[in-house]
Amino acid sequence: xxxxxxxxxxxxxxxxxxxxxxxxxxxxxYHNEPTPEPIxxxxxxxxxxxxxxxxxxxxxxxx
Numbered sequence: 001x002x003x004x005x006x007x008x009x010x011x012x013x014x015x016x017x018x019x020x021x022x023x024x025x026x027x028x029x030y031h032n033e034p035t036p037e038p039i040x041x042x043x044x045x046x047x048x049x050x051x052x053x054x055x056x057x058x059x060x061x062x063x
Contacts (some may be wrong), residue, residue: 021039
């Protein structure tokens with residue numbers, strides 16, 4: 001039961017981190033300031049996997 005509680009607390013912390021980023025993004029967008037770089041759900045992860053997937057489908061290429 002303690003393990004489940006720890007996992008739920010970790011998930012809550014990750015969701016709060018993402019919510020904080022979303023609120024910062026909205027604040028800067030509303031005030032015409034540069035928006036922050038996107039963050040992934042998990043820390044220390046980049047969007048490279050997603051970018052490679054988009055490139056494979058041809059969506060990322062300009063014609």
